[in-house]
Amino acid sequence: MKVKVISVFRDKFTGKYYTPGEVIEVSEESRVLDMESRRLVERVEVKTPEVKTTEEKKEVKISLFEKEFEKKTLIEALKSIGVQASGNMKEETLLGKVAELDAESTAKLKEALSIE
Known part of the structure; x- marks a missing residue:
């Protein structure tokens, strides 16, 4: 100490x-x-850094198809249509993956996100 x-x-x-x-x-x-x-x-008092709990962390929202989705929801939807995605990806990277999708895959993603 x-x-x-x-x-x-x-x-x-x-x-x-x-x-x-x-x-x-x-x-x-x-x-x-x-x-x-x-x-x-x-x-000497040692100051410990504050650790935010899961409840305190603000969930990241991503705008896609004129709607907002939680980052986690988008990742799960991408995975469900066979696109490699993970929670440590930046929002820009995830949107880039969506932009790379062909028409058929985009339709599947919309279905997975419950968009008409």
């Missing part, structure tokens, strides 16, 4: 001197507790 030096001290294991303001990594909890009790260091 990371600790911030608040008083000058010499490390008893390495012999290195530390000055106030330095941030050092200490692997043993007992050692951190010892240094804190002697007012040599204080713990």
